Amino acid sequence: MLKKIIVQNLLIYFALLKNVQSAESGGMPQLNPEFWVSQIFWLTLTFGILYIVLSKLILPKIGGNLEARKSQILENIETAEKQRKDSEIKIKEFEKIILDSKIKAKNYFNDSRKKIFDDLNKKRETLESEINEEINIAEKEIINLKNNAPEKINKIAIETSNDLIKQLIGMEVNNSSISAIVEDLSKKNRGKYYGV
Amino acid sequence: MYQFNVNRIGPEIKLGEIDISFTNASLFMVISSVAILIIFNLGSKKNSLIPNKIQLLAELSYSFVSKMISDTAGSKAKPYFAFIFSLFMFVLFCNMFGMIPYSFTVTSHIIVTFVLAAFIFVGVTIIGFIKHGFGYLKLFVPSGVPMILLPLIVVIEIISYLSRPISLSVRLFANMMAGHTMMKVFGGFVVSLGIIGGWLPLSFSVALTGLEILVAFLQAYVFAILTCIYLNDALNLHH
Numbered sequence: 001m002l003k004k005i006i007v008q009n010l011l012i013y014f015a016l017l018k019n020v021q022s023a024e025s026g027g028m029p030q031l032n033p034e035f036w037v038s039q040i041f042w043l044t045l046t047f048g049i050l051y052i053v054l055s056k057l058i059l060p061k062i063g064g065n066l067e068a069r070k071s072q073i074l075e076n077i078e079t080a081e082k083q084r085k086d087s088e089i090k091i092k093e094f095e096k097i098i099l100d101s102k103i104k105a106k107n108y109f110n111d112s113r114k115k116i117f118d119d120l121n122k123k124r125e126t127l128e129s130e131i132n133e134e135i136n137i138a139e140k141e142i143i144n145l146k147n148n149a150p151e152k153i154n155k156i157a158i159e160t161s162n163d164l165i166k167q168l169i170g171m172e173v174n175n176s177s178i179s180a181i182v183e184d185l186s187k188k189n190r191g192k193y194y195g196v
Numbered sequence: 197m198y199q200f201n202v203n204r205i206g207p208e209i210k211l212g213e214i215d216i217s218f219t220n221a222s223l224f225m226v227i228s229s230v231a232i233l234i235i236f237n238l239g240s241k242k243n244s245l246i247p248n249k250i251q252l253l254a255e256l257s258y259s260f261v262s263k264m265i266s267d268t269a270g271s272k273a274k275p276y277f278a279f280i281f282s283l284f285m286f287v288l289f290c291n292m293f294g295m296i297p298y299s300f301t302v303t304s305h306i307i308v309t310f311v312l313a314a315f316i317f318v319g320v321t322i323i324g325f326i327k328h329g330f331g332y333l334k335l336f337v338p339s340g341v342p343m344i345l346l347p348l349i350v351v352i353e354i355i356s357y358l359s360r361p362i363s364l365s366v367r368l369f370a371n372m373m374a375g376h377t378m379m380k381v382f383g384g385f386v387v388s389l390g391i392i393g394g395w396l397p398l399s400f401s402v403a404l405t406g407l408e409i410l411v412a413f414l415q416a417y418v419f420a421i422l423t424c425i426y427l428n429d430a431l432n433l434h435h
Contacts, residue, residue, distance in 0.1 A: 027197060030373065035202040035221065036307045037214050042222035043308055047286055050229040054236065054285075055278030061240035062258045069245060 150186060157182045199376060200304055220300045221308070228289035228302065236285075257285070264421060269428035276427055283312070284420035291372060291412030295405070303415075304372040306365060313365035316423050324430035335429060364422055371415045375408040 158179045165173050204217045239254020247255060261281045265273050273280075287303060294301025302308055324332040336353040337346070382404060385397035 028373075029197060029200040029202060030305050030307070030369070032202075033307075035204075035215070035217070035219055038216045038219055039202070039221050039305060039307050040311050041211075041214075041216040042218070042225050043302075043311055046222075046225040046229040047282065047312075050232060050286060051279060051282040053233055054282050058233070058236045058240050059258070059278050059281060062236070062254055065240060065243040065251075066255055066258065068243060072245060 154179070154182050154186055157186070197377075199300070199380065200373070202305075221302055221305065224290065224293055224300045224302050228286060228293055231293075232282075232285045232289050257281075261420070264417075265424050268421060268424040270432055272431040273424065273427050280420055280423055280427075283316075283423060284416055287312075287368065287419050288413060288416035291416055292409070294372065294376065295409055295412060301372050301376055303368055304376055306369045309365035309369040310361065312419075313361040313368075316364065316426065317361035320423075320426045320430045323427070324433075327431060328433050332430070332433065334433060360426060364419065368415050368419055371411055375404070375411055379404050379408065 158175065161178050161182065162173065162175065165171075165178070202219045202221050204219050205223060206218050208215065209217045235250065236254050236257075239250045239252075242248070242251065244251065258281070261284055262277060265277055265280055269276075290302040293299055294304065321332075324335070328334075336350050336357065338349060338353065341349050379401060382397045382401040386394040386401065389397065
């Protein structure tokens with residue numbers, strides 16, 4: 001179609017050219033028609049060659065270059081986007097792993113703490129029961145001792161009194177009378193010595 | 197006005213009765229085209245992921261023009277991308293080579309810009325008629341206009357449509373010629389005022405050079421974008 005237009009154009013030019021009469025005027029060389037035809041001829045020639053070479057050879061190449069660059073950039077952007085998504089997924093996985101291991105560690109910690117506490121409690125309980133037993137036995141012994149103490153004291157007191165009297169007076173005194181006195185005294189002073 | 201003179205380089209070449217001699221204008225057309233081809237060939241040779249400077253230049257120009265076309269004429273204009281790209285680059289390089297002292301500005305000649313504009317005009321009209329048949333004439337009848345005003349509007353629209361190639365070509369030609377003439381005038385002032393008074397026009401000349409480089413780019417851009425707009429009218433009939 002473009003060729004047809006060019007041919008029609010050229011035909012119209014030559015039709016116009018026949019009507020161009022010499023319109024030479026003084027001042028402006030532009031209006032001197034001497035070289036008009038030459039200028040038209042060379043313009044058509046140079047511009048025609050320029051147009052043909054540009055449109056057939058050079059412009060498609062530049063357009064192709066631009067297109068190729070555009071597609072390559074798009075491709076690169078796509079790959080970058082893909083890699084970004086991949087890395088995001090990886091990061092999420094990584095975070096999940098860390099969270100899981102944190103939970104695990106916490107569980108381990110709790111478990112071992114519980115175990116230790118249980119162990120400790122058990123040991124303490126056994127220890128406490130042992131101690132209680134010991135305390136009980138000791139208390140019983142003390143009570144026994146306490147209960148037996150006045151009798152023994154009385155006995156010792158009677159024997160001591162007996163010996164003392166024997167040494168002082170040089171004669172035997174009836175045991176039963178001494179023990180009666182001692183018992184009487186100990187009864188009187190019971191609260192004083194034992195706090196009972 | 198010497199800088200706008202067209203001089204024959206080498207022998208006279210005749211094609212029948214027609215004189216198609218190689219001139220300085222032809223030389224700069226060839227230089228511009230060859231420069232474009234060299235730059236863009238180098239820029240498209242190697243396809244590295246991180247472009248080097250010249251590849252970056254070529255690719256930036258490519259996407260700049262491609263964006264310009266898709267913004268103004270939509271996706272339907274894609275088959276005409278190569279043409280508009282060539283047009284933009286050709287006009288830009290011709291303008292820029294014209295900024296080199298003692299060079300020749302191809303686009304400062306009305307015949308060159310008019311041929312380009314007329315080619316665009318005829319091409320766009322043909323595309324419009326091919327795409328829409330006689331429905332393309334609806335371009336001259338804007339919707340939502342009261343019936344009383346319609347005859348007037350249609351006449352105005354037709355005149356504005358027919359004046360497109362003239363406005364397009366004269367805009368580029370006049371801008372380039374006016375800029376170069378102004379530089380010439382200020383350059384003349386520098387010479388005539390001499391070493392004492394010449395500094396002021398010289399500084400103007402320097403500033404104008406910057407402005408002209410801007411204009412050189414801007415006019416190439418305007419030329420290309422107006423082509424896109426005309427193409428848009430032909431491809432997507434809005435009225």
